[in-house]
Amino acid sequence: MTNLKDRQRVKWLFLFIIIYLPVQYGIVGIVGLHHSEPWPSFVFPGFRSVPIAGLQPYSHIDTEFHLYKSDGSEPVVVSGMELFQWVPRSQSRGFLRTHFFEPEEIEQYSPEMKLWLNEQICQTYPGRQFERFEVVLRETFYSRDNNGLRQDSVKTHLRTGFQLPRQSCTEERCRDWPDEKGQSGSVIESQGGSSWINP
Amino acid sequence: MDQSIKGRWESWIFDYWHPTREALALYRIFTGLFILFFLMPPADLYSHLAALPDDLFTPPPGPMMLFDRFPEAWLLHGVHWLLVLSLVAMTLGVYTRLSSLLSGLFILFLKGFIYSIGKINHDLLLAVIPLLFAFSNWGAAWSVDSVIRNKKEETAGWPLPLLALLIGFMMFTAGFPKILGGWLAFDTQAARGHFLNQYFLKERRDLLAESATGWESSVLWESLDYLTIFFEVGFILAIWRLSSARLFVCFAILFHFSTMMIMNIAFLFNFVAYAAFLNWDYVLQQIRRMEERLAGREPVRPFILKTPILWGLGLVSVFSLVKFITAFDSLVELSDLQSWELLLVSAAVPVALAGIWRSFRSDRICRYLNG
Known part of the structure; x- marks a missing residue:
């Protein structure tokens, strides 16, 4: 990419995404507590609550x-x-x-x-x-x-x-x-x- | 080379990947055809959605809340056909950027309503790929656009590190809650809990699932817990170099293959994104070699001596064959896994193994890990 203006825009886009990703993850977590999971969002399912103990039924x-x-x-x-x-x-x-x-x-x-x-x-x-x-x-x-x-x-x-x-x-x-x-x-x-x- | 933070930052964005026009075109054609053949939103669902009472319209928090009911079936079918048209245009390279953007937006529109019945899936990358690669200028070669413009245009490689960042972060969001949720505790086997939920609740009982109900080794299940977290959390660390990102993409394919065999979940949507990390220049070389071999045969010379035609027709033939074979299938019967998903994910495994082999052989990863 040779155009300096374009390069600058792309750099800003990356910076925005790097800030946006954790912010939206936080929002997904908070909203998901009270409602269902927001969509669209850049998350994959965590399956946090599935552990089962070896001896438990x-x-x-x-x-x-x-x-x-x-x-x-x-x-x-x-x-x-x-x-x-x-x-x-x-x-x-x-x-x-x-x-x-x-x-x-x-x-x-x-x-x-x-x-x-x-x-x-x-x-x-x-x-x-x-x-x-x-x-x-x-x-x-x-x-x-x-x-x-x-x-x-x-x-x-x-x-x-x-x-x-x-x-x-x-x-x-x-x-x-x-x-x-x-x-x-x-x-x-x-x-x-x-x-x-x-x- | 500029080793300052700013220099590294710019190098990561702009020197991560320097795609040739032809390599990008190969990926564009692959993506368009793969979605058209295998990953279209299910059109048979639209009439069901349109008939649902308003009580069942439960959009997930987000833009779908702007609607208050499911639309009429004709509208959903109409957008579905617009999606088909835009994907065909993207594949052929007609108004490539516009058709790519529209493809992504139509996918989001249709999926948004499908997910408004109270449960979403996590296949966002399917829409992200055409939206993101629209800006790579992947229509610069082997497209109607390039024929009309008749000039060599520049391509942009920055969508690939951005895609790597998105995948790495999304994998992290899958791995991090697992650590908090106790997946690493030795006295619990979370992968097993997840497997049993799939087996009993979603009745996914094909391939190795039946036999896995009898796997009583806690060491085995605990290893799967650890491997899952290593892979999911480690991805974000691997995205900073193309070689290590490619290695983790290969791990991802093996991960999805194992979850398919045990839990009957293919997660094929992600494979379009993983395919972006393929060494498309190498694929191009192989196609050209094949082309040279075919050039020696007189009868095919006038028609087939065009790489994009060879590639496009080759993909259409292979995808049609996969669909045809599996139309009469009985490979999987006790789950919602499709036979063609089984074939495609299995076919990706040798590619992943070859990728891993190459990564370690070339020693790039070792050098990377050693700084």
């Missing part, structure tokens, strides 16, 4: 969805990755943690959100009709034996849910149920009720 928390029919039969259990198959796996855990973790948030889902969830269920189970949707957070514990890790026990941390909109699933679409007068219309029954289950 390993455990992980999963989000499950329990789908209840009106006939009182056992619920159909579906994992987050199965219900939202379109979510890239690299994002699935974060997606579930952001939207299906806080009971208050789940109870305040908008009617639009409940309709959308019903659509997802219809696409996963075409032709089947469910009445109630529950989010269940379960922690699975593993112990070690000579053959490696073995599932030991499961603890339920959260169970919360609501009535699904009155829609029938035909093939992969949802259709509004006809109401008593024979007119179609979506009725959202917000019967929440959640509980964090103490250990």
Whole structure:
């Protein structure tokens, strides 16, 4: 590069970036504490909180969805990755943690959100009709034996849910149920009720 | 040579790399085609995003907060096709600087919405490469621009040390929290914890994953903890010389290969950035040698005796072959790892090993470490 003015600009750019990188890292750290990680930012994931002690049991928390029919039969259990198959796996855990973790948030889902969830269920189970949707957070514990890790026990941390909109699933679409007068219309029954289950 | 701080600073920026026009063109064509073939944002996601309720629009802190909902699918598809066009233009060298900048911005736009469902990925370098190398004048040769302008233009090497700085810093941000988080403690095995999360939570169970659940040696897992931190934190120290940065890029490829084998994560996005550190002049020599050999064969002479055409068609053929082979694949089935990712990352391993071999053989690193 021969142009002196250009060289000067490039030097300033480098200086700016060298100052900017640690500053933005600090901002990412502070904002990330209270909110999610800012984007775009020049950071790679740190995976700070994954160490496990050699002799301790390993455990992980999963989000499950329990789908209840009106006939009182056992619920159909579906994992987050199965219900939202379109979510890239690299994002699935974060997606579930952001939207299906806080009971208050789940109870305040908008009617639009409940309709959308019903659509997802219809696409996963075409032709089947469910009445109630529950989010269940379960922690699975593993112990070690000579053959490696073995599932030991499961603890339920959260169970919360609501009535699904009155829609029938035909093939992969949802259709509004006809109401008593024979007119179609979506009725959202917000019967929440959640509980964090103490250990 | 000026050994003052100012002199070293200027030398680092301006003497780090003196790319030839042709070497930069090779990298430009490689980058454009690699993104087009393998790293495009997933278009099948757009209709899902557009159908999401507003409750699920959770943009990460940053510019995406300027929006309040997901856009219509046609807009996302439209930008996707603009991205394709700009990448093709960048590859062919049509308005190269503009098309490179637009490619980077379109990638950011699309990724921004994809990451507004509550989880971001760390593939920013994919957008940074075209944005940064737009200023290297990588369209100075083997481009429509160069044919039209018909004059030999200067190239700039400073984007490479800047890229090295960005990668080094980003690697540091990966390694530093690990030190704070206890990865170096002998009584914990963090790599194992991370692996188990991938295995159970994300159901990544291909390649060596199944067998790794039975690896009970704490020495082995602890070694992986240490190696990870050595590599991630050490990168920032290696960026000041091209030879040592190249060595660490080779380590990075081996690191990604091992995480792919055990955790089924390829991190292919970074490979476009790592490719910038390849010795493209050496690649150019090899292509020219091949060209000379082909020149002896009469039937191909009139058409194929153009290095960029040989390079471009060669890459298109190889990438198409990789896609074709893996279209019927069953190489990986128990994870979200793609077969072509497996092939590409594996193919980079011999290149990395050769790079490491050359680094140590040439003794540059030893001299560097000894001051």
